[in-house]
Amino acid sequence: xxxxxxxxxxxxxxxxxxxxxxxxxxxxxxxxxxxxxxxxxxxxxxxxxxxxxxxxxxxxxxxxxxxxxxxxxxxxxxxxxxxxxxxxxxxxxxxxxxxxxxxxxxxxxxxxxxxxxxxxxxxxxxxxxxxxxxxxxxxxxxxxxxxxxxxxxxxxxxxxxxxxxxxxxxxxxxxxxxxxxxxxxxxxxxxxxxxxxxxxxxxxxxxxxxxxxxxxxxxxxxxxxxxxxxxxxxxxxxxxxxxxxxxxxxxxxxxxxxxxxxxxxxxxxxxxxxxx
Numbered sequence: 001x002x003x004x005x006x007x008x009x010x011x012x013x014x015x016x017x018x019x020x021x022x023x024x025x026x027x028x029x030x031x032x033x034x035x036x037x038x039x040x041x042x043x044x045x046x047x048x049x050x051x052x053x054x055x056x057x058x059x060x061x062x063x064x065x066x067x068x069x070x071x072x073x074x075x076x077x078x079x080x081x082x083x084x085x086x087x088x089x090x091x092x093x094x095x096x097x098x099x100x101x102x103x104x105x106x107x108x109x110x111x112x113x114x115x116x117x118x119x120x121x122x123x124x125x126x127x128x129x130x131x132x133x134x135x136x137x138x139x140x141x142x143x144x145x146x147x148x149x150x151x152x153x154x155x156x157x158x159x160x161x162x163x164x165x166x167x168x169x170x171x172x173x174x175x176x177x178x179x180x181x182x183x184x185x186x187x188x189x190x191x192x193x194x195x196x197x198x199x200x201x202x203x204x205x206x207x208x209x210x211x212x213x214x215x216x217x218x219x220x221x222x223x224x225x226x227x228x229x230x231x232x233x234x235x236x237x238x239x240x241x242x243x244x245x246x247x248x249x250x251x252x253x254x255x256x257x258x259x260x261x262x263x264x265x266x267x268x269x270x271x272x273x274x275x276x
Contacts, residue, residue, distance in 0.1 A: 008202065010034065011069035013060070013076045013086075015050065018163055019104060019191060020075035026195035027202070034067045038078070055082045060089050071202060073102045080133040087137045094148055100207070102150045102198065103141055105134045107186070107213070107252045109153060114248030117187075117217065119255040120153075120209040147207045152198070153252045155213035158227070158270050159191035165274070168227065177239035178228070180221035184243075187213030187251040188223065190273055193265045200263055210259075211252035214267045223267065230271045 008031045014020040015035025027033045028049075036053035051063050055078050064072075072090060076083055087103075094101045108131035110118040124135045141149045158164055171178050189212055197212055221240065228236045258264075 008032070008071050009067060009069045010071045010073060010202070011063070011067045012036070012073045013053070014038075014074065017075055017077055018159075018161065019157065019194065020073075022159070022191040022195050023073060023075060023198055026199055030199070031202075034069070036063060055079065055086055060086050061093070064093055069099060071100045071102065073104075073198070075104050080129065084133065084136055084140075087140060091140055091144060095144055098148070100148050100150070101141060101144070102152065102201065103137065105138055105151050105153045106130065107153055107155045107250050109135045109138060110252070111250055114244070114246075114250070117185075117249050117251035117253045118211070119253055120211055120257055121255075147205075150201055150207050151209045152194075152201075153209065153211050153213075154194065155187045155189055155250070155252055157189050157191055157194065158274070160274060162191060165227070165231075168224070168231070172228075172233050172236050175237065177237040178224060179239050179241050180224045181241050181243065182219065182221040183245075183247050184220035185217050185247055185249045185251060186220055186223075187215075187217050187253065188267050188270055189213055189265065190270050192273065193263070193269070197259055197263050200259060206257070208257055210257050211254040212259075213252045214265050214270070215253070216266045217249075217251050218267045226271055227274060230274045 010027055010031045010033045012020050012024050012035040015024045016037030016039055020035065024033055024035050034049045036051050038054055053063060055076065090101055108128055109124040109126055110122065111131045112125040112127045124138065126132050126135055138151055141151060156164065168178055194212060
């Protein structure tokens with residue numbers, strides 16, 4: 001084990017969510033890792049590395065003062081306007097304490113551009129409320145010193161326990177149709193790969209903007225049908241949703257901040273992970 005790994009104190013905001021929890025599990029054996037949770041999870045309450053935190057009511061400063069993190073990972077979900085305020089506080093803290101913030105952003109910061117995949121230095125522009133809110137936080141963080149921020153733009157994240165897979169299984173069980181978008185071209189990732197990438201970014205003290213999607217692109221409908229086949233599901237129902245007549249892209253591809261080969265992935269790996 002790398003000795004310097006232990007130096008870090010990591011605080012994961014949103015550690016009870018799907019991604020936050022996956023990140024916690026990846027990092028907690030190597031670093032002093034703390035997390036916040038919003039749901040009343042008895043298991044976590046017994047663990048003094050977890051703090052209950054409600055963005056509607058609680059002040060993030062109190063937790064920051066207790067944990068004194070050297071790295072903050074934001075995987076928060078919840079009310080957008082409250083999140084903006086929390087990130088303003090985080091930005092002030094990061095700046096004053098010279099610590100680092102890793103922010104989980106989204107491919108949706110580009111959802112107004114549909115003709116091409118998007119690269120790290122492309123201008124962000126969104127038509128969705130979600131994309132707008134992520135852009136607002138990104139812009140706030142990009143004013144901080146470069147070496148103190150890593151912005152990770154994620155495509156759709158899959159994994160055996162991911163909300164997307166759970167939703168598919170539930171729809172099939174309820175005999176409800178699964179929405180697929182035949183015109184949407186995207187890239188994808190898994191929680192496993194993402195957590196390894198974050199571990200690498202921490203170890204190598206990387207900063208900047210990272211596009212953490214598969215190196216290949218897939219059609220939404222094809223990929224979802226491949227997932228259904230891989231899960232061994234027969235006779236699933238589909239509802240085809242056409243938002244435009246033309247193909248539209250929502251894909252984040254890296255051009256400048258390339259990770260080592262073993263940390264890149266192709267969409268097929270996701271299907272392999274899901275194989276029964």
